Amino acid sequence: MKSYTYDVVIIGSGASGGAVAYTLCKAGYKVAVLEKGRLIRRDEFSKDELAYARRDLVTPNLFDEYHTIEKKVEGTWEAIPTYESGWSFWNGNIVGGSSNLMSGMLHRLHPDDFRLQSKYGDIKGANIVDWPISYEELEPYYALTEELVGISGHYEKHPYEPPRSTANFTQKPTKENAVVNLLDKSCKALGFTPLVTPRAVLSSDKGDRKACYYSNFCGSYGCSSGAKGSSREALLKPALATGNLTLLSNTHVKYLHSSKKDEVDYAVVVDTITGKEQKIKGNLFVVAAQAHESARLLLNSANNHHPNGLGNSSGELGKNLLFSGGGSGQGELHKEDLKDIKFEDLMTTGLFVNRSVLDWYFIDHWWDGKFKGGSVEFMFEHQNIISRARKNGYEDGKLVWGKALGDRLVKRFTEHKSIRFEIFNDWLPNDNCFVALDKTHKDKYGMPVGKLRLEGHPQDVKVGKYIAKKCEAILEEMGAKNIYSAVSSVAAQNLVAGGCRFGDDPKTSVLNKYCQSHDVPNLFVADASFMPTGGSVAYTWTIYANAFRVADHIVKKLKMS
Amino acid sequence: MIKQNKMKEYATMKRRKFLLFGSMLGLSTGLKAKAYTPFEKEFHSVEPIIQHVQEHLFPLDSKIPSAKLMRATAFLFETIKHKSFDKDIRAFVIEGAKELQIREKNFISMTVQEKEKALRAYEETNYGSNWLSRMMTLTMEGMFSDPIYGSNVNEAGWKALNTFGGQPRPRTRYIEL
Numbered sequence: 001m002k003s004y005t006y007d008v009v010i011i012g013s014g015a016s017g018g019a020v021a022y023t024l025c026k027a028g029y030k031v032a033v034l035e036k037g038r039l040i041r042r043d044e045f046s047k048d049e050l051a052y053a054r055r056d057l058v059t060p061n062l063f064d065e066y067h068t069i070e071k072k073v074e075g076t077w078e079a080i081p082t083y084e085s086g087w088s089f090w091n092g093n094i095v096g097g098s099s100n101l102m103s104g105m106l107h108r109l110h111p112d113d114f115r116l117q118s119k120y121g122d123i124k125g126a127n128i129v130d131w132p133i134s135y136e137e138l139e140p141y142y143a144l145t146e147e148l149v150g151i152s153g154h155y156e157k158h159p160y161e162p163p164r165s166t167a168n169f170t171q172k173p174t175k176e177n178a179v180v181n182l183l184d185k186s187c188k189a190l191g192f193t194p195l196v197t198p199r200a201v202l203s204s205d206k207g208d209r210k211a212c213y214y215s216n217f218c219g220s221y222g223c224s225s226g227a228k229g230s231s232r233e234a235l236l237k238p239a240l241a242t243g244n245l246t247l248l249s250n251t252h253v254k255y256l257h258s259s260k261k262d263e264v265d266y267a268v269v270v271d272t273i274t275g276k277e278q279k280i281k282g283n284l285f286v287v288a289a290q291a292h293e294s295a296r297l298l299l300n301s302a303n304n305h306h307p308n309g310l311g312n313s314s315g316e317l318g319k320n321l322l323f324s325g326g327g328s329g330q331g332e333l334h335k336e337d338l339k340d341i342k343f344e345d346l347m348t349t350g351l352f353v354n355r356s357v358l359d360w361y362f363i364d365h366w367w368d369g370k371f372k373g374g375s376v377e378f379m380f381e382h383q384n385i386i387s388r389a390r391k392n393g394y395e396d397g398k399l400v401w402g403k404a405l406g407d408r409l410v411k412r413f414t415e416h417k418s419i420r421f422e423i424f425n426d427w428l429p430n431d432n433c434f435v436a437l438d439k440t441h442k443d444k445y446g447m448p449v450g451k452l453r454l455e456g457h458p459q460d461v462k463v464g465k466y467i468a469k470k471c472e473a474i475l476e477e478m479g480a481k482n483i484y485s486a487v488s489s490v491a492a493q494n495l496v497a498g499g500c501r502f503g504d505d506p507k508t509s510v511l512n513k514y515c516q517s518h519d520v521p522n523l524f525v526a527d528a529s530f531m532p533t534g535g536s537v538a539y540t541w542t543i544y545a546n547a548f549r550v551a552d553h554i555v556k557k558l559k560m561s
Numbered sequence: 562m563i564k565q566n567k568m569k570e571y572a573t574m575k576r577r578k579f580l581l582f583g584s585m586l587g588l589s590t591g592l593k594a595k596a597y598t599p600f601e602k603e604f605h606s607v608e609p610i611i612q613h614v615q616e617h618l619f620p621l622d623s624k625i626p627s628a629k630l631m632r633a634t635a636f637l638f639e640t641i642k643h644k645s646f647d648k649d650i651r652a653f654v655i656e657g658a659k660e661l662q663i664r665e666k667n668f669i670s671m672t673v674q675e676k677e678k679a680l681r682a683y684e685e686t687n688y689g690s691n692w693l694s695r696m697m698t699l700t701m702e703g704m705f706s707d708p709i710y711g712s713n714v715n716e717a718g719w720k721a722l723n724t725f726g727g728q729p730r731p732r733t734r735y736i737e738l
Contacts, residue, residue, distance in 0.1 A: 047727030
């Protein structure tokens with residue numbers, strides 16, 4: 001075994017790991033990125049629905065690696081392994097992580113998301129606190145992400161659109177389906193303001209990354225032109241080009257070792273193909289394994305100095321895990337009663353809807369009251385063919401088959417198209433949403449699996465339902481049929497944050513304002529774990545931005561030592 | 562898109578116990594004796610009945626291609642055999658077919674009307690309904706996935722719905738690089 005010591009060892013190659021690796025490699029430091037998944041290159045991706053959307057091929061087999069999920073059964077919490085339920089909490093274990101597979105509908109947080117407690121006060125049963133940093137401190141990094149990752153869009157002034165330091169996006173919005181004409185008109189008729197969704201997809205070439213080619217299969221799939229702003233395309237490739245990055249794929253980290261109380265000295269890793277274990281030494285360690293797994297890794301790294309988990313003197317490690325409140329809904333636009341746009345144009349494939357509504361980000365209404373709301377994205381129903389064909393396969397409780405099935409499917413695919421909305425509102429941090437170690441279940445490497453408790457706060461559902469009503473009205477105005485929405489407190493496993501709160505007080509937070517462990521100075525957590533409250537948009541842009549901010553701090557720290 | 566998986570509810574959390582309900586009740590006696598025979602052998606013992614079920618669900622005179630033309634049974638066999646396929650569901654596919662064989666000894670020689678009656682009766686049980694739903698899924702997975710998997714012959718499944726898979730198409734099955 002070679003005893004090379006890296007300047008920095010990063011665990012995880014997704015959005016945050018990539019941002020830290022990029023910054024440090026550009027600054028001249030020797031970096032190792034440890035990724036448990038394999039590498040799939042740009043030219044190896046395809047739009048294979050069976051492989052990417054229906055089998056566990058870019059995530060672990062649940063019988064090998066899994067989580068347990070706690071559910072209250074007759075008054076006691078019962079942990080059910082995900083191999084029983086099929087409810088996987090893995091999100092893209094390949095080089096670049098789930099940023100390869102995202103839809104890339106991104107927003108910045110609003111300045112008030114950084115001071116939710118001061119602005120809106122406490123809510124019973126929710127652990128709301130202000131962040132130790134303000135929007136102004138993160139803004140330059142939102143701007144940097146926009147440029148480096150490549151976010152396309154068009155800025156329009158709106159009361160709830162966060163301020164920006166640059167005038168507009170350098171990448172124009174991606175091409176849009178004619179349905180936006182109908183959607184915009186319907187929103188305006190109701191007094192709502194449709195905005196162009198910023199999207200981590202290039203509309204024009206950027207270096208060796210080519211513009212979007214409108215494949216019609218974006219979310220859940222890797223991008224074959226490099227247009228999607230994945231960590232792999234936007235950050236790891238340029239980091240590799242510096243010659244300073246050692247990218248170790250198929251390398252799973254079991255735990256971090258610390259001989260001294262205030263220092264991590266190596267990671268114990270296992271080669272996922274050969275099963276061989278080795279130590280990876282570093283002067284500084286950055287955990288970026290996705291929120292619930294980052295907390296699990298630190299809990300699994302407990303030792304004599306840190307009996308309750310590495311960097312867990314606060315007892316807060318794994319607590320206040322966040323998902324996203326809200327839900328989704330959809331309606332069908334039918335050929336026979338389509339208004340304002342041509343049916344052929346509606347059926348044109350590949351083009352984006354690119355619309356969001358921020359009108360309900362904050363609600364201050366004479367009757368409804370004053371409370372934090374959320375954001376809404378509009379999109380077409382996912383174009384996956386198998387899943388669309390398989391949906392709604394029942395009539396009067398019986399499976400539809402035979403000739404009737406053929407008639408039904410042809411109608412579904414050729415005579416209407418479904419438009420959909422997704423609501424994102426705060427998932428309030430609470431005592432019944434956390435990750436801990438499971439005492440009995442272990443993964444195939446012999447390490448305790450993460451045990452998740454996923455309860456939401458009733459306020460989240462209330463807010464989601466409030467917004468869903470408005471969205472249903474928009475679909476109705478558009479002339480959609482069979483409109484429905486579903487708002488619940490079921491956790492969306494691909495929108496996870498929290499678990500290692502950052503804060504100024506080491507007694508109540510795991511990380512300081514630079515996402516450095518209060519207890520172990522050479523340990524950082526760069527992913528969404530730091531978020532004490534989640535805001536009301538998807539996390540990715542904030543993850544990228546904060547990781548760039550953390551990386552800048554690490555560079556300063558390394559320069560001083 | 563972002564929240565596409567959100568709809569998985571807790572109701573499904575115990576699906577495996579549910580799936581195996583039939584065999585736990587001892588409805589399919591004699592299963593244990595064959596537990597150690599190779600999967601292929603076991604599959605071939607139920608292959609005819611699975612094929613007849615698929616052909617009944619996806620008949621020749623429909624607006625979408627038939628199971629027969631789409632080589633649906635060959636696809637089903639290959640995909641459940643693959644390592645990426647959930648092993649409990651693999652066992653359930655075989656068990657459910659055996660259960661049907663026990664319920665309806667002459668299924669294969671039945672008329673279309675008799676098969677309809679037999680399958681609707683099977684559907685009345687939760688176990689049978691679950692199994693038939695799995696047959697639907699496994700047949701559609703072939704018919705509407707890339708032709709590289711051996712079903713969706715000449716893209717007939719896609720053509721029938723006037724919808725097509727995205728570019729680039731897979732060059733290997735199951736992302737074997």
